[in-house]
Amino acid sequence: MPSSVMPTPRQGDGPQSPAALSAIGLRKSYGDKTVLDGIDLRVPAGSVFALLGPNGAGKTTTVQILSTLITADGGQAQVAGHDVATSPDGVRAAIGVTGQFSAVDGLITGEENMLLMADLHHLSKREGRRVTAELLELFDLADAAKKPASTYSGGMKRRLDIAMTLVGSPRIIFLDEPTTGLDPRSRHTMWQIIRELVTDGVTVFLTTQYLEEADELADGIAVLNDGKIVAHGTAEELKRLIPGGHVRLRFTDPAAYRSAATALPEITGDDEALTLQIPSDGSQRALRALLDRLDAAGVEADELTVHTPDLDDVFFALTGGTGRTDKKGMAVR
Template sequence: MTYTVIARGLSKSFGARTVLDQVDLEVSTGSVLALLGPNGAGKTTLVRILATLLRPDVGAATVAGRDLLTDPVGVKRSISLTGQYAAIDDVLTGQENLEMMARLRHLPRRAVGPRVRELLAEFNLADARDRRAGTYSGGMRRRLDLAVSMISHPQLMFLDEPTTGLDPRSRDQLWATVRRLVADGVTFLLTTQYLEEADQLADTIAVLDRGRVVARGTPEALKANLGAEVLRLQFADAASYQGALACLAAEPTPDRLRTLEVATDGSAAEVSAVLRRLDDAGVAASKVTSHRPSLDEVFLALTSAGPESKELVR
């Protein structure tokens, strides 16, 4: 397998605050890696380092085959960065934005016009070409942003929270565009706070929390870590709750009153085994439900952003 990004031991502090702590990361060529994490986890800092905007305090990385620290210009030639806010010039028209960026990418003069027309068509912006980008809708701005990014056929695109602030329809359009570009062979490193987005787009998810990668894997693997099916048992009174705790060796769920969760493989055999043990102990559950863990649960289990630790921060 070849990798478009290989990062080793990246660390970065701002003053006394450690933002990234010994981060290792690989993005295999042609895949989508989603950096998932709560606000302040260090996602943007990691992207800014890999996009040559920021120097790491410690660590090294190879991006698109170039060394990040010794050949930043080589890296810049192979990447494209889309920030948290669409990085386009509001005062210029869509076409002028593309022309300006094409010149800055040093396209031959005669190639600028055809390439710009091609991108306007490809990203469904031909009708809005002569309108100022400032008058575009959120979805159009993102499309222009991606079109600008595609001018020089980058090997690696960074998308920093690409759908923040987009309505659901524009978000779906953006996802479709990303999938199309992936099919064309572009490698993506995207950051997001939305688990659904990571689930929809990513081949690999790396969960970042307080500057560290706390988990990584395919969306499926991360979900499987919590068990294929979770059995949720609710009890009518404290006595039966305590009895069930003793006989099932289950984790108490402090945020839900008199409720236990037991991970199972989802088979009838395992579910009935749990229920039989309750029966044998003479404990009656008032309600039994079974559900698949969502990525949200994986996320809350992995990061410090759960309700308990939030209390501690305050």
């Protein structure tokens, strides 16, 4: 397996696509332990980027450096056009950060939490109340606005946390494992919120251990392991890195099935089900070549299905098994 795999350029992510943030050679150590060992990142504006990795891989450290909470030992990074080392105030003015541990104050109401954030952003009383009302409505918290945040469910607290982050209208949001501990319904609600943020032009930098989450949300994914980026690309590009992909052809005519089996000697066949399985990475080029061979043989399949390894397989292969997951995409420690 190559140590780093460059993704294929895609439409909307070419040289002209502006970067919301970028990093080159970021390094960070604590004593003798190297947490980040020279990582490179580039996140296009208006996209969701997922940094995927097992516990201890360096995900939170990356977010802390990019959000100016800690300094790197080496390398360079720019966020919203500002250098994190020389212009930290510029970075802070452009970003919002939500960690896996909520910043919500449970002793005051949801509305009071929001108004406190408005004060911290130096909004006028009138503007602060307007923004608070709009965000509470957007995040389906208006009915609970006057209740102490301590009475909120986990999903409500997480929504309030993100709403508080948006008070300052950041263009880049760091979400450090935002759905950890949430039930499936709350997690899906959070996914919808993240999609809506990106629709409005916000860039989301997401760290997660939920593989399904990265697969559902991310335009680009980087897999971090032992302080290094071991692969990056779209979910589909990453899935094609792992052996086991294939195309399955199903026939209803036994004669067509036999003709296809003759034309495709590398296949695995099931005579009873009239299906053929051909090794393939699922790429457009491979599919076109397969269809050309079938056309040349004068054979047409009744059904063609592309099977690629899922993101669980990718994660397991790239991290050496340290981040094995269950069927729900939850990292198993």
